[in-house]
Amino acid sequence: MRRTDPLDLELSMPLEAAPAEAGFVPGSFREIVAAHQSRVFSIAFHALRNRAQAEDVAQEVFLRLSSRLDTIQSEAHLVAWLRRVTARLCIDELRRPARNAPSLEGVAEPGEAAEPGDPFLSAHLRRLLADLPGPARLALILRYQEDLEPQEIAAVLNEPVPTIKSRLARGLQRLRDGLKHLGVEA
Amino acid sequence: MIDLERELARALRPQEAPAGFAERVLRADRSRRARRRTWLAAASFALVLLPAGWAYQRHQQQQRAEAQLRLALEVASERLNLALQRLNPPTE
């Protein structure tokens, strides 16, 4: 994984949007990893479509957090920090041509709990999502996995709100078009 | 017709992290901290030792120069006096 990340400085800064809690004491590093590993891994996995790469990114996120735990001011700050760093590392990873190879890992993992709704539709949607450009994919992941508003996504990705809105709209339209090819109206 | 946004939220439901992920992270963290400690210790050691080494070397140079100067003056003085005494041997 690339370590010469030009965004390192930015990632080390606190997020103004995340409120500070007076007297906030973060849990132990072990507790934080246990509590947030699924969130961080999921963002990375949906963005990268590769479990090994996603695990690498997720591990790197937590290792960076470990050295900056004392700068975390609240639970909200912690979650915002994790989202932002995960997204940035994913973008970084997606820019690397060597490891940005197509993968077939969008389907459900064997042994996973059955998906609610139509599992085939979900798998199709993940494949269509994987074909979107990285920034649009991340915007949709943050919107529909993390349930963030466009303003919050803009803060995480450090982009203007209109850009995010536009990416979300175009991304959804491409998904609709993709489903249409499969005979699904959305 | 499906509700695309609802289906998308379903498709993007959180995934479980791979088994043993947390342990691997904690192990990597310990390893990275240990490496950092080693580097820090090495850097601190070098930072302390280099000036000390330089000062010691300088001190050695000074001592050597002083000793050499004392020796040179002693030899010069002694030899000069020896020459003068041979020129004018003391009367008995």
Added chain:
Amino acid sequence: MSSPLSHAFVPAALVCLLAALPASAQQARLKLDHLNALAAKASEVVEVTLDGQALAMGAKFLEKEPEARALVQGLTGIYVKVFEFEQPGAYTSADVEAIRSQLQAPGWSRIVQVKSRKDGDVGVYVLSDGKGGNAGMVIFVAEAKELVVVNIVGPIDLEKLSSLEGRMGIPKVGLGKGGAK
């Protein structure tokens, strides 16, 4: 209109003028490298090479010997070579001549010379600075089992140098042979 006498006078005047020119530090320093080979034959060797920074550094620490400190203040170099041999004949006349020839250069004058079959040759030479003082000195001792060269570069007060004997905080340098020690 010039006379034949004036033609003869010009080169002579030039020679005198050159002789009167202030002696340089380069002139006062003898070339002694040819003696280095003697170290392998010698039973005892004392070699001191102090110039520039090393000399200034050494002088700085002569706090308890203000006279010695003042003495070396204007010096630019002190070079000492002492070779003691088990047997006579370890050095050659060429070794000695290579030094003596340098001391025959303009500006050098011998102020002390003692020649004896028993004690060998002892000479003290000073280099004139052209202004009534000296710009350096050489003490040269060539005995049967010993060869000594002390070369001081820079103005040196011989009287003060003489008075330093035994006051530099080091034991006698093993030079007792034939001396008045």
